[in-house]
Amino acid sequence: MNSVLPVIYLIDDDDAVRQSLALLLSTVGMQVQAHASAEAFLLRFDPEQPGAILLDVRMPGGSGMSLLDRLMAMNVTQPVIILTGHATVDLCRRAFKSGAAEFLEKPVDDELLIDTLQKALRTHLLQKSRKQAERVARQRFARLSAREREVLELLVAGLTNREIGRALDLSPRTVEVHRAHLAEKLEAETLAQLVRQYAPLVEQ
Numbered sequence: 001m002n003s004v005l006p007v008i009y010l011i012d013d014d015d016a017v018r019q020s021l022a023l024l025l026s027t028v029g030m031q032v033q034a035h036a037s038a039e040a041f042l043l044r045f046d047p048e049q050p051g052a053i054l055l056d057v058r059m060p061g062g063s064g065m066s067l068l069d070r071l072m073a074m075n076v077t078q079p080v081i082i083l084t085g086h087a088t089v090d091l092c093r094r095a096f097k098s099g100a101a102e103f104l105e106k107p108v109d110d111e112l113l114i115d116t117l118q119k120a121l122r123t124h125l126l127q128k129s130r131k132q133a134e135r136v137a138r139q140r141f142a143r144l145s146a147r148e149r150e151v152l153e154l155l156v157a158g159l160t161n162r163e164i165g166r167a168l169d170l171s172p173r174t175v176e177v178h179r180a181h182l183a184e185k186l187e188a189e190t191l192a193q194l195v196r197q198y199a200p201l202v203e204q
Helices: 017-028 038-044 063-074 089-098 110-141 146-156 163-167 173-185 191-203
Strands: 008-010 031-035 053-054 079-084 102-105
Touching: 008 017, 008 063, 017 031, 017 089, 017 110, 017 163, 031 038, 031 063, 038 063, 053 110, 063 079, 089 102, 102 110, 110 173, 110 191, 146 163, 146 173, 146 191, 163 173, 173 191
Parallel strands: 008 031, 008 053, 053 079, 079 102
Antiparallel strands: none
16 A cells, blocks of 8 residues: 655665665655665555655666666656766766656755755656546546537537537537536536536547
8 A cells, every 4th residue: 555645765875875865855754765776676666656766876786777767668657866976968968868857966965855856746746646637537528428428529619508409409408408417427517627627538
């Protein structure tokens, strides 16, 4: 079962750095899961867990860049922040090209690190919230009958009940009934909510 709190996955082979960063982040309320290697991290990593990944570049047994490539191949959604004491322009360019969210140099400023991670967490939580809302919208949309989908499509297009009735050869009263049923199935209280949440599905 996933933790309620987001997790900062910290991967760094330097014991002192790992311990000091874990302590720093815990003092501002962040939950940290620290690992000395990519292998140790992958054994406990939960792709569904909200959070962010703080990744050192140089590690024995596999570089941080190799792990970054692997995470991107896994379609991991957690933002990856690269942390290195051996920064070069080429390495920075490669990190961003490979999908890193941010690139920080050691010794990293405490406030900069905390601010970067907090922004990364907010971004990831917002993305997860949006995806969850999209999944729920699709499930509700699937409940509609073919006729209700036709009415919804015309509603989203801006037609009135009377205009929808003429387009579908229905009485305005019948349109009102379909409209009430689809609003109930979609759990939408207003026309604005219908348009905002379901226009993208109607237009597919």
